[in-house]
Each structure stands twice: as C-alpha cells, then as structure tokens.
Amino acid sequence: MRCNVCEVRCEINKHGMGRCGTYVNAGNTIIQYPGMGYLGAHPVSIEAVPLLHFHPSGKFLQIFSTGCNFQCPGCMARMPASSRPSTQQASLSPSEVVKRALKQECLGVVSAINDPVANYYLFRDLAAQAREKSLLVGCSTNCYFTSETLEEFGQFVNFVNVGIKGYSGRSYKNCGAKSSAPVFRNISRLYDMGVHIETSVVYSKGNEDDVIKVAEKVSDISSTIPLHVMRFLPLGYAPIELEPSVGEAEKICSALRRYLDFVYLFNSPGTELLNTYCPECGSLLIEREFHMPFGSRLVKPWVSQKCSCGSSIPVQGRATNEGFSEAGFMDSYSIISQDFSMVHAVLTCLGVLDDYKLMDIWGEDKLMDVWSKVSDPKTLTQIHNMIRQPYSYLEFIKFIAEKANMSEKGEELVSFIHKRLKIVQNLAAGKSSYNVYYCMGSPLFALNAGRMENNLVTFSGGVSINKQLQKEGKLGVSVSPSFINEHDPGVIFVSGFLSRPLDEFYTLCQKYGIHARAVTQQQVYEIPPSWDFGSPRWILGLLYIADKLHPGKLGVDLRKEADDFYLKFYGMRFKEARPNRSFHRPSSGIWPHKQTFYNYVEMEVPKQGSTKNFGSEITQPFNMLPACKLKFKG
Template structure:
C-alpha cells in the first residue's frame, strides 16, 4: 500500500515499514507504529523554534517524537531523527495530557519541532485539533515534504510553520534521500496562500551560495516580507569541516539577500547582529536578539509595541509577551540534542558503538530526569568525572570508565600543581565573534582557571545560553591579556582580529596578538576537553608547560577512539572525533 503522508510515497508491504520507519499497514490503512510517542515536552520561548514574527517572546510547549523521512548529512537532530528509532518503544502521554500540560504551564500554544511532524502525522493532526478546541496556538517546524493532500488536511488546523529548506536544486534533496525539491516549493506556496503564518529557514553550506540565493528568489516571488532565516551550516555527524562557512561569509550573503527580502536573519553565529529585526524604512532596530544555542535566538530588547515611528504594517502577527520565559539548562530547543550528544561522546570513549545501547541510555536519562544534573556536573572539571562514572555504570563499562577518568585526572592534577604559585593572566572566552561572551560558570572558563588564568568572564553578571552579547565598554574594562575562541560554533582567529579592528575593540590580547582558537570539541561537549586544557596551559604559561599537543592528541585518540588523530578530518560533532 502506498503511503500518502509524505511526497516520497513509500510502498509499504505487510510487516514492513517505509523510509521513515514510522508507519505500517493495519488492515487497509496506514497507521503510526508509535502514536503519541513523545520524547520531549518542555516550555520554550518561540524564538527558540525559531519563529520570530509570530507572538514574539511567547511561551510555547515544545514537543517532539522521534524519526524523520529525510537522511541529511550533518543533521543537528541526528540523534532524535535516526538513532533513537532503534530503541524507542510506544508509551508516554496522550494528546489530552499534552494539552493539559500546556495549560498548566501557562503556555499560549504548542510547537512540534526537533523532528518532523510528517513522521507523526495522525498524532500531530489530532493534537492540533485539540489545541484549537482549547484556544491554544499550534504550529511546527518541518522540512515541508508533505504530500499535497496531507498538507491540505493540516492547514486549517495550524497557526504557524517554519519550513526548513535544504536548497533549491533537486541535487540537494537527492542527497537527503528524497526525489526532488519541487514538493517543498509547491507546499510553501500553498502555505503562503493560506492563513498560516510562514517563516522559511534554509541551510547555507560553503560553496553552495546559489542554493540559498535561488531559494530566496522563489520566496521573493511569493512575498518579500516572509521572514527568511539563514542557518549557517555546522558540520555535525559525519559532515566534513571544509563545508562550514564563516560567520563573516554568511553575513555577506545576508547583505546580498536583503536587497530584495525585507527580513533576513542569520543563525548559528554567536555575536552577529543579523538576528535583529530592523525597520525597512528608517533602519532602526525594533527587536534586538542574541544567539541562544544551535538554531535558536532570544529577544533581549524591543521598541514599545514592537514598532518605530514608521509604523510598518504587519511586522509581526499577534502580541508581544511581557514576560520572557527562562529555559533552564539543556531544556528547550536544539540544546537538548547537544546534551544527548555529550552523553554519546562519553560512551564512544568507553567503547559503546551500538545504537540500541545508546538509545537505551538516552531514554534512561530522559526518564530519570538526570539531564539537569548532567548540565550542572558537566561544567565543573571534578564533577565531570562523576558523570563519566555514572554512564560507565549504566553501560556496564566501569573498567573503561576508570581508565578514562584516571587518564584525565593525571593531566589535570599535573597542570593544577604546576600553576599553584604562578601569576594569573586575565583571560576572556568568546564564542563566534569577540563580543559574545561565554557564561562564567561554563567548563571553558573553568579550564582557564585550572590552567592558571583568571577568567574575566566570571565578572559578567548576565547569563544566556551559552552566553551573552557584551558591549565594547565591558570588553575594554575587562582588558584581557589572552582571548580564546570556543571550539564550538567558532570563527577564524583572523576574522576575530578583523572584527576587533573594525569595531575599535582595544585590549592587551589584541595588541599582543594573543587570540587563539580551540579545536572542535576540545573545550566543551566531549572528554577531549583534557586536550584543550593542555593547549590553554601551553599558551598561558609557556615557561612551565610544553605539551606536544599533536602527540598528546594522538595518544588520546588511539587509546579512546581506536584511530590516530588527523587534524584535517575534524568536525563539530561532540562524539564524532573524525569525519568520514
């Protein structure tokens, strides 16, 4: 029987499944294998989805299931989209309970994101209907590959949608395991002609600028006012690092698109100003936003009633929430997927390669509520070892866990003892551009302290996820002697110097050319932070430490990954120590 939910149109035989593995045959009907199989259910701010022009700052209940109909290289939701499918069983909350939770949490709506509602179509349709009955807004983030008939069933029930576009060409979609791009653009037109609020996000891969430009041209043909989000590609999973554009490259592309489209935004780029909503008439910033984790943003300031004196009509739909919802720890948006990947990073070092075992442990974390403890313990160097031992026990790998802990502790103790009686230079830790400062309590700044530096980030009182934009005056007052750029969602050192020159940022570190970039996942997200610690110690105290970083990395990789270190094959994945 042919599946009529998505445009792939799988022919599903009795006892078999389609490409997404989420549907089966029951009599003469296509049914969900795991209806109401919710994996997460968390209150979030709508900009986390991200949706920027619908009820700004509104509190929504985020839900997701598991699975996806696409197979994209470097997927940010790879864990939920594919790896959990092997371990997840049916169960959890009914749609009535989801509605009840949304109301109890004082949410104004529900959003299905992280994985695609296409793989839970009947569940989502029923949830949407019940949300409407309870005066809750309902929407989703989707790749848009619905069969036309299925989308027409859904449109009367939903209020907003973010359509994630992989590119304009058929080739981009074939690389994701589907037929062509045409169904997505057909559906985008259908959605735009309805009463549904539509925003578009599209991936920007280095060397594929035409894919973004041609997508923008199509969006312009529908309406120049559709919010257009560029997702700077970050090579998770097995994707190679050579296809990651810099933040500056992405901003140049944004400028080109802004010649036609009114609202163009840039994500995955800490410190960029291209998350702000700017009045198309006078250029005044109406909504000021900052980076808020992968694929997310957060409104930090806005003009009264969300408009300037130009009174641009239809800038956004709905009303601005007076209270901004605070999302604790890893809770909310794609930060959850990074938390699961942090667990994966430890398990890989312990020798766990089986997806079923990985899924079993991830489910244990979600069911036992360990995620909050993971967030706290993983930021502190000493309690990180407790995290390793926790997962070593769950995986029945206690011996391997102790080997990893002993190796890391030996290096940590050596460095701590070496800097015990030394002077401590002022050190600033950025992510992306120089004016995005990591939260002071994060592990990166604890690495600085352990390596004999004074973390000036700890002077910053505000907090974000994973940090905040700071002013030029704050930067100058801290006057760091060293600057380190995070190995996650980073920017080239050369771009950092150019940014400092362009914005007149003055500090001892800039004058003495003491800005350094960390290798991916050598300071956060993986036990490889022990290598980052040695690197930082070398830079801060070259009179004390002279670690051969390449040799130390090779030793670590061979011992805990089973292969040699190759700097040319790194990526941003926490668990993936090498791209294929």
C-alpha cells in the same frame, strides 16, 4: 499499501515500516505506530524554535518524538530523528501535552526536533485537542507533505517554520528525497491558507547560488516571508571546509535582502543580523542576541510593529510585555540534541563506533532511564552540572559507562584524564598572571561564567573575567567593548564550537575599539574544535589552555598528548584526523576502523507473499546512504 503522508510515498506492507519508522499497515489503512507518544515537552520562547514574527517572546510548549522522513547529512537532531519508537519509552499522550501546556500557561504547542511529518496522525490528534482549549498549534518541518495531506494540515496549524534544504534537486536527493518542488508548492498553499510561515535554509560554502535561488523562489510567493539563514556547522562526516565564516555568512545575507524583506542569520554569535530592520528606511526596529545555535532572544520587548518612517512590520499576534526565558537548560534543538551528543561522545571513546549500536544501547534498559527522563528538568540540570567541572565530568563518564555495561573502558578513560588533571593542578598552584576572556565567535559574545570553558581557565590558574558577568544566557551573553577593555585580559580564547577566523576577529576588535593587551599583543587563541566542551577531548583543551597561561612550564608535548588520546580512544593519530564541529566524531573522514551500519530495507519474497524487514550490513557512513528499498525474487 502506500503511505500518503509525504511525497516519499513509502509502500508499507503487513510486516514493514516506512522511511520514518513510525507508520505501520493495519490491514486496510496506514496508522501511527501503536502507543507512540511525545518524549519531551518543555516551555520555550518562540524565538528558540525559531520564529521571529509570531507572538514575539511568547511562551510555547515545545514537544518532540522520534522519526523523520529525511536522512540529512549533518543533522543536529539526528539521535531522536533517527530513532525508532518503542513501547518501553516513557511518553506523553496528546491529552497529557495539552494539560501540561495549560498548566504552564503556554500560548500554544510547537512540534520540533524531529519532523512532525513522521508523527502526522499523533500531531493531528494533539492539534484537535489543543485547539479545543484555544491553544495555538505549530511546528518546525521539512514540509514534504503530499498535496492531499497538506490540505488537512493547513486547517489545524497556525504557524510553521519550513526548513528548506535548497533549491536544486541535488539538495533533496542528499536527504533521500526527490526534489524541492513539493516544498515550494506547499509553502505557497499554506501562505494562501493564512498560515503564518517563516523559512530556513542552510548556507554552506559552495552552495551560494542555491541559497540565492531559494530566496528568489520564496520571494515569488511573498517578499515578506522571513528567511532564517543557518550557517552550516560541519557535524558527522561533513568536513570543516564546508563551514563559512560568520563574515562570509553575513555577506550572503546582505545579498539575499535584494529579494526578501527580512533575512536573519543564525549559528553566528555576535552577529547583528538577528535584528529586525525596516525594509523601507533601514532603521533598527528590534534587537536580538544569539541564544543557542538555532535560537535567539529579544534584548527588550517588541512594543511596536511600526517604524518611524510609517512602514509596518508584518507580525502575527501580540508581543508579550515581559519575555519568557527558559529556566535551566531547556531549549530548542540544541539542548536535547547536545545531551544525546555528549553521551554519544563518551560512548565513542568507550568503543561504540556505529550509530545503530548506539541506538541499541539507547533503546535497551542500559540507557533507557536517561532517555525516558530527558523530559525531566532535574535530570537535565544534573547532567549539565556534572559536565561543567573537570572532576565531576569524570563522574559523568562513570555514569554513562556503567549504564552501557562498559565500566572497564570507562575507568581507562577516567584514568587517562585524571593523570593530566593532576599535571595541570600542580602547575596552577602558582597561579597565572593573566586575566582571561573566553568568547564565542564574536569578541562581544562572552561565554557564561559557569560553563566548562571558563572553569577550565580557572582550573589552569587563570583569572576568568567572565566570572564578573551577572547576566546569563544559554551559551553566553553580549557584552560591551568597555567590559573587555576595563578588565584588560592578557589572553583571549575563542570557543572551539562556534569560532571565527582570527583575521576576522582582529578586524572586529578594531571596529569595536577593543584594545585589551591580548589584542595588541596578539594573544588571541582559537581552541581546536570540540576541545573545550561536549567531548572528553576537553582534557586536550585544558592542556592547551594551561600551556598558553604558563608559557614553557607545562612540561608535556601537546602534539604527543593529542596523538596518545586519539590513538587510545579513536584508533587514529591526531595528525590523521580531519576535525569538524562534531562532539563525538574526531574526524570528518572515514575512521580506520571497519564500521558496520544496519540499514533496514524491504525485501519482497513472492513465494511467501509478504514483505519483511531484514538488517542489511553496509560498510558505509549511515548518513551518506541513499534512501533505498531492495526488492528481489527468490
């Protein structure tokens, strides 16, 4: 029997599952996996989804479950999207989600992180109950629905953010789908049905023409549909060469404005292209700042939808007078995905090298309590407090190693890091003469005072000027050039997660009038990717920082230290690694280890007259596998 939820149209027989892994055959119909529910529910500002023209600053309850009908390389939500449902997992029913949304005074519910295409029947039930209570309903989706499903879907959603993979068929085949045609067809139909639509597209080096064609195609539907350009972050097996600089991304956004009135740039700290400008006269109307990779937030409330020139900005719903700000660490894709990624990074160093073994660990009792508590703000806060300080991070490693029954390997990693901590601690006793500024991407985007990166500076004996900041954001906050000039840092570090080429960085310093000593003496340093946050590789970042703050005094060979770490915990030399932005992967290429990935395929056995799932060993990177269904006789 075929599943008709999406255009993949999987054939699901009695003992099988579809691509999503969330639908089963119940005899004469396809149903959601029994007992499936939502694994997390957190209040967020709508800009964190992101949607920028719908109830600005409105508070919505963001939910997620497991499964996805696509297999996209570099997916930031890969863990929940790739996981399979389990009746053991603590989950929320639609009625429980509605109760929570009402209790927390949310305007509505929004499904994100994994695609609601994989949870369509669950999401439909939730929508029915939510609308009965006058709650708004929306989602972030690849919108690969069939026409018949879309007609129903469009009746119960108020808003969607459609993630467009590209215009060309190749863009969709890379994700295991056929073409972009169903997506543009569905966007057009939803627009005609009165659903509020915003779109997203990933921009990587080399796909400029494809991104422009996406803008043209969306413009054919309506030039007023906002387009969110997601600057590509190379994760998984993607090489860092595919990542455009913030400056390059800003240039293509300017080109896209020939087709669309509202183009926004994400994953780019400090960019001015998160703001809303009048499409008629170019005046700045709404100012936003970077708020985690996929999110933004309003600098001040949106009080008017009209420009002084008389033109009107298409916005649905009233703006909230006082914007909602997520408490603690709750956020869109980024925090939940980063939690999984940081645990993944530790497990990788402990020798868990293939994704399905990792998912087995998540799925068993070993880490089930972490997974099931992921919706608990106290648990998230506890985890993030542990990974903020060097010594408490060692406790984080022990915690994960114990849950994975790998305590001996955990102690090996802890011992390696602890020895280097003592070296830096002894060096830092003499203090550094440098004021230090730590930023991300732009010289005007300062990392939050309490983050690991600034604590590494303090641990190394530097004086972090970021500690003077009172305002907080998720990763950081925007600052003025005067803040940097007045504190006159002698060294500036640029984050290893979201950076900007140094030539662009110095050009921006000149543009903004930043003349701190670090700039004039060219002591601005890019931290190597994932050497300062998210991965145990931060110990190498600490050594790097200490070496810059105490020139010639560290007494260790940084290259040898990197080689030792990579050999011991990744099985490769540092010089052989091809770095990218992934927390858990040290290289964008294939590791020297033989890795086995289990891909569930369908095998038809006519003699028995049934279709069953079997684990098939495939020695290829999982996210480079095509979606496949094998049928054979025998």
